[in-house]
Amino acid sequence: xxxxxxxxxxxxxxxxxxxxxxxxxxxxxxxxxxxxxxxxxxxxxxxxxxxxxxxxxxxxxxxxxxxxxxxxxxxxxxxxxxxxxxxxxxxxxxxxxxxxxxxxxxxxxxxxxxxxx
Numbered sequence: 741x742x743x744x745x746x747x748x749x750x751x752x753x754x755x756x757x758x759x760x761x762x763x764x765x766x767x768x769x770x771x772x773x774x775x776x777x778x779x780x781x782x783x784x785x786x787x788x789x790x791x792x793x794x795x796x797x798x799x800x801x802x803x804x805x806x807x808x809x810x811x812x813x814x815x816x817x818x819x820x821x822x823x824x825x826x827x828x829x830x831x832x833x834x835x836x837x838x839x840x841x842x843x844x845x846x847x848x849x850x851x852x853x854x855x856x857x
Contacts, residue, residue, distance in 0.1 A: 791818055791834045798822070800830055803851035806830050818844070828853060835839045 794815060801809070812821045816836055821833040830849040835842065 787817070787836070788844065790816075793836055794818060794820065795832065795845050795847060799847065799849055803854060806849070806851065 796807075798806075798820065806822060807824070809820070809822050810824055812819055814820075817837055819835050819837045819840060821831075821835065823831045825831055828850055830851060832849060833843045833846050834845040836844060
């Protein structure tokens with residue numbers, strides 16, 4: 741009987757070791773996934789910061805300069821879409837050239853008409 745107890749204890753030890761190994765592998769995989777997600781989030785944040793700087797620069801343009809830029813234009817990794825839905829409003833959208841279906845940043849700018857003297 742003592743030999744069968746030792747065999748059962750050995751089997752229990754192997755099962756416990758297998759469970760611990762599986763948990764360890766899953767922890768390592770989870771860590772790798774977390775690092776990959778963190779890297780993607782950092783890259784996304786940098787891209788949004790670049791788009792914000794571009795949108796800020798465009799928002800400083802005067803009415804005539806915006807009129808010259810109506811339509812879609814590539815600027816580096818971004819495509820800028822400037823529309824004029826109303827005579828005094830300009831809609832500016834920034835999208836990634838690689839993913840044009842999703843607008844990254846959008847704003848509406850107001851510009852008074854040039855005064856005719």
